[in-house]
Amino acid sequence: MKKVICFLAVLITFVAAFQLFRQKEGVENESYTINLRHNKSYHDETDELIYKGLLWSFSQVGATLPKKTTARGIEKVTDTLWRIDVSKLGFRPVVLEKWRRIIAAAKNTQEYHLYGSIMLNRFVICSIYASNHYYEMVQAPKTYSEFLHPSVNASSKAEYAVEISSVSKGERLIRMDTTVEAITAQQFIAVEGSGHFSQGNFKEELFELIDMMPNGQLRYLIYSHNGRLVNASPNSYGDAGKPAKCMWCHESYLLDNFMSTPNIKGYLNYEQFVSLNKRNNDKLIKYRKQLSTEINYENKKDHELAEIMYISYMEPSAETLAFEWHLSIEEIRRHLAKLRTHQHHEFPFLGQLYDRHEVDKLAPHKSVPIPKSIREPNDDEPNLLGAN
Template sequence: MKNNIKKYIYLFIYFTSLSCTTTTIEEYQVVNNELQINLKWNKSYKEDSFEKNKIALDWFLSYLGGKNSVVTSKNEGLIYKDPIIILNIEHAGFSEKAITIFKNIHSQIKETEEYKINKTIDLGRYITLILGNTNNYYSITGISNNLNELKQKYSLETEKGYVNNSSISKVHRKIAFSNYKNNSQLFLAEEIDSITEEVLEFETLEIMENGQLLFGIFDKNGRLKESASTDITSAGKPGKCMWCHEVNILPFFTVQKDYKGYLSYTSFQETLKASNKELRKYQDEVWTNNRLMNKQNHMFMEIAYISYLEPSIERIVNEWNMTEQEVEVKLRNMSTHKHKEFGFLGDLYNRKDIDAIAPFKSVNTPKSVRETVK
């Protein structure tokens, strides 16, 4: 009899806890809180999963400087209920200034038909809206507005590296740098005319407090700009810097000529490798979230925005909450393509074409996270 009573008590507690959890999530989902946003994962390809997109969101938040996403996988700013992720940006480890930017973005999103109808925004759309908009990226990360202000935060070494055979730049580069100190460092690339040595543009790389890299692009007058000039370099927007650097201070991929007055190719290569070793050591100390400890997981964030910008029919079915047959009728005159990096995404459409015939309007996003596309 006692055992039966105990059994019933345990069952009562178990089911009550389940009920409370569900109620709590639903209450969070409908609450009108400008710090909170409801994100929806829309399956895009056969092996896609809710878990992969939880990883994508962690990487996204960390790339913006969020501290909590790298510290623990049980971030109190996130609540999960497949396919919904409820994000409270106040508990994601951002500065007050960054939180204000997020609040403004969230207010804009919540005025859209998509959010009013679904009470959610597509996760890929959310990532693209913020990461693909360079001004949002700069504002949230808090990068210095001008180069002189940024340089005052560091003590640059007198010696510089020289790059005449870059794998990314179309011109020569001079690279100044500070020493790695207190988990902080600056690399400053000057894109120059190799004949006149006129500075054409600047690119910067810093280490944020959470161990992620912060990228900046400045014009020749030292003012922040949206993306690198295509006639100078193929570096693109900060989102492309992330795609290439991943989480690393990269060494040279090509041999460089030695120039008088600058570090030799070998010496500068060793400097880059030493800095990257220190950065990895710091990341390994700070990153306790296993979704980030496997550093190849960054690709799930990239797939999240790529599969949004180039959606498959499976994703569109989930976005629009229609049957595949209904969607096929609407798309019958549209052509498809394959993605050059991720062929497993299948036959893909272009986002601008899909949004033009969607059953609801949503916030407009950049056409690319990596490049400036008019």
């Protein structure tokens, strides 16, 4: 009898401890969990496409997306409600703390208080496609000198001089290290500046950088002439834009030069540059194949799902706004009668669209701040993390 009593006492103690642990875990996970509502942005949008778009977006800020936990971290709750638990998506603890702060800010908005959720697209835009938050999530070095590997020296640099560029208004220099074997250690630097290579007076003034994160995605960083992080490459140098525009253009790979440019003596010629690029892209593909992740890098169109996700919010239809604002489509059209609509040049199937910056001025509630533009330099980059 004593043995039975002892066993029951141990069992009760174990159950109580387990319940306490689960309660504590629930409290902790709640800090990393948020409710997001979403309605179809276009006729053919499915839950699977939304899920893939979310995977791609989270991967852009370093999520490893483990096969064992990711599905529990991105869950469909109802027809229009998703529940995201970023602690299940493979972020490092230091990055989870940044997510905790953004989630807390989102839950403290008028929109969340009204509906117990915020719009899925808006949350993704705020946390991933706003440059200040992106830099914090990917743990960007604060200065250009911190980014550079100390082992890199002049003799190991390979440089390709681009006199005619599809990105830059002037000339630019592409630099990499020929001695690095592991793609995870390679650094790619595009240098914008003034002057001319042919005259020997090119002056380095801006640095657009790429390296690879452990999850296989490329990381994009932009540093000014004084070596400090900047939210975007200034229009005065060309069309490179924000890190989010780098994501859109590169599609997670290293690109060749799109325009014919003369070979400059003392620098790599075009064939050498293409060969090095191919070698590095092959390494990138090989590295990604050994990863255990929900991302399928072989599906080269999946990046578009993330892009459509933010485009359909930044350029919403009347149907999207009706769902978001809890009004009828007719009420939305009357409410926005003075605003012009347009079609998106790349995705016309999204229908007649408004400009988010204009409609937000008329919104019935306030939410988390978002940039005025996803891809281009702008003065409305939010900074909920107090970074930079």
